Amino acid sequence: MAAIAPLERLVNALSRLPGIGSKTAQRLAYHVVAQDEAWVRELAESIYNAKKKTAPCPVCGALSEVGMPCALCEDPRRRRDILLVVENMRDVVAMERARDYNGLYHVLGGVLSPMEGIGPDSLRFGELMDRLKDGEIKEVVLATDPDVEGEATAAYIGQLLRPLGVKVTRIAHGVPVGGELEYTDELTLNQAFRGRREL
Structure with a gap:
């Protein structure tokens, strides 16, 4: 089964984190997409806000x-x-x-x-x-x-x-x-x- 493009992009993004290999990135990506939308939005916003509001x-x-x-x-x-x-x-x-x-x-x-x-x-x-x-x-x-x-x-x-x-x-x-x-x-x-x- 071919990977879905957005999911593949998520795996690639996660694998660029330190200490995260391709298998762990794939496992995390599948976990993220399995969660409800509110949880995913909260995660995305917390990542964005941490970057924007931290110096x-x-x-x-x-x-x-x-x-x-x-x-x-x-x-x-x-x-x-x-x-x-x-x-x-x-x-x-x-x-x-x-x-x-x-x-x-x-x-x-x-x-x-x-x-x-x-x-x-x-x-x-x-x-x-x-x-x-x-x-x-x-x-x-x-x-x-x-x-x-x-x-x-x-x-x-x-x-x-x-x-x-x-x-x-x-x-x-x-x-x-x-x-x-x-x-x-x-x-x-x-x-x-x-x-x-x-x-």
Whole structure:
């Protein structure tokens, strides 16, 4: 039996999501079309609204409602003297899942990668420097992935911040080399954070 064109388009769209192969995409597509129209409309609208109404937090770069600081930046219970620098929002979620860190975040939006044309101007280094101007932040913890690009980015930030006199530390390598924070278990993340070292 030949696939119906709209269903085929849905399968193709779903298979472009990370971690979704063609069989899973097909299973999800068949599930979606089997639901009632109200549920499908709600799903489609929630996807559209999430895209339309979500943007980087103007303070830290994590995801938030358009133009609004995120809940983490607004939380008065979080420490204001420590800043954890990560590559992306998924790393913020991973660190929050570990429940060991209670300071602020700064999301770079990637890592330095000259091969892909990503230089210092492509990342949120300027915003990081602006956040350190008032002197409230005493320690910056670098939590980029322990791969070549992540290490190069951490080294670059270390050199950038050294003249400011702020303490700069790097999470310990309990996170496996070549690994990604997003896929690291909570215990390993806790050990890596507790074992951070000064650069």
